[in-house]
Amino acid sequence: MSDDLMTAAAGDDPREGLLAVHSLRELADRLEALHVERARRLGWSWEQIATVLGVSRQAVHKKFGKRFR
Amino acid sequence: MFERFTKDARSSVVQAQDEARRLGADRIDSAHLLLGAVSDPASVAARALATLGVDHDGLVTTVRALPHRSLDADALAGVGIDLESVRAQVEATFGPGALDEPAETRGRKHLPFDKDAKKALQVALREAIRFSSNRIDTGHLLLALARLDGTPGQRALEAAGHGRDELERAVVAAWADTTAA
Numbered sequence: 003m004s005d006d007l008m009t010a011a012a013g014d015d016p017r018e019g020l021l022a023v024h025s026l027r028e029l030a031d032r033l034e035a036l037h038v039e040r041a042r043r044l045g046w047s048w049e050q051i052a053t054v055l056g057v058s059r060q061a062v063h064k065k066f067g068k069r070f071r
Numbered sequence: 072m073f074e075r076f077t078k079d080a081r082s083s084v085v086q087a088q089d090e091a092r093r094l095g096a097d098r099i100d101s102a103h104l105l106l107g108a109v110s111d112p113a114s115v116a117a118r119a120l121a122t123l124g125v126d127h128d129g130l131v132t133t134v135r136a137l138p139h140r141s142l143d144a145d146a147l148a149g150v151g152i153d154l155e156s157v158r159a160q161v162e163a164t165f166g167p168g169a170l171d172e173p174a175e176t177r178g179r180k181h182l183p184f185d186k187d188a189k190k191a192l193q194v195a196l197r198e199a200i201r202f203s204s205n206r207i208d209t210g211h212l213l214l215a216l217a218r219l220d221g222t223p224g225q226r227a228l229e230a231a232g233h234g235r236d237e238l239e240r241a242v243v244a245a246w247a248d249t250t251a252a
Contacts, residue, residue: 021146028142031174036165069178
C-alpha cells in the first residue's frame with residue numbers, strides 16, 4: 003500500500019475516513035450474507051449463527067430468514 | 072398501482088429491476104426507473120429524450136457517476152485492507168463474483184423499490200391526470216422523475232442537461248408522433 007494512502011487513513015481528512023467506514027460496512031454486510039447463506043446450506047441453525055455473530059436469534063432470522071431458509 | 076400502466080410503462084418497470092441489478096444496486100431507485108423507461112428505444116420516454124440527444128447508454132454513464140453504495144478499494148487500502156486479496160479469498164470459497172453482489176440482494180428474487188422510486192410511480196399517476204390521460208406511460212414516468220428534486224433520477228436528467236420544461240415539450244411531441252402514426 004502506498005504511503006499517501008496510509009497517511010490518508012491515519013490523517014485528518016474526514017472524507018477519507020468516512021469513505022473507509024462506508025466501504026468497511028459494505029464489505030462486512032456482503033461477507034455476512036455470503037457466510038449466513040452458506041452456513042444455512044451446511045445445516046447450521048439460526049441459533050448457532052446468531053451466537054457466532056454475537057446477535058440474537060431473532061435479529062439474524064429477521065434479516066435473513068426469508069432468503070436463506 | 073400498475074393496472075393503469077401501459078404495456079411499455081410496465082415493461083420499463085421490469086427493466087428497471089434489471090438495470091438496478093446490473094449496476095450492483097440493492098434496491099430500485101429513481102435512476103433505475105429512468106434507465107428502465109428509456110431501455111426500449113420505441114418507448115415514449117426514449118423517443119422524447121432522443122430528440123434532446125440523450126440515449127440509454129449515455130444515461131447509464133451518467134447514473135454510474137452518481138454516488139452509490141460500493142466497495143472503494145482506495146478507501147479500504149487506507150485502513151490497511153487489500154480489497155483484491157479479500158476478493159481472491161472470498162471467490163475461492165464462494166465462487167467468481169461473490170463479493171460483487173450487495174448484501175441486500177443476495178438470495179432475493181425481487182429488489183425492493185426505494186422511497187423515491189415509489190414516490191415517482193405515484194407522481195406519474197398525477198402527471199397522467201394532469202394530461203387527462205387514463206393510462207400511465209413512460210412519458211408520464213419521465214416527467215414524474217424530473218419533478219422529484221434531488222433524487223438520483225432527477226439528478227441524472229439534470230446532469231444530461233435538461234430541465235423540466237424542455238422535457239415536457241419533448242414528451243408532448245413524442246405523444247403527438249404516436250397519435251399521428
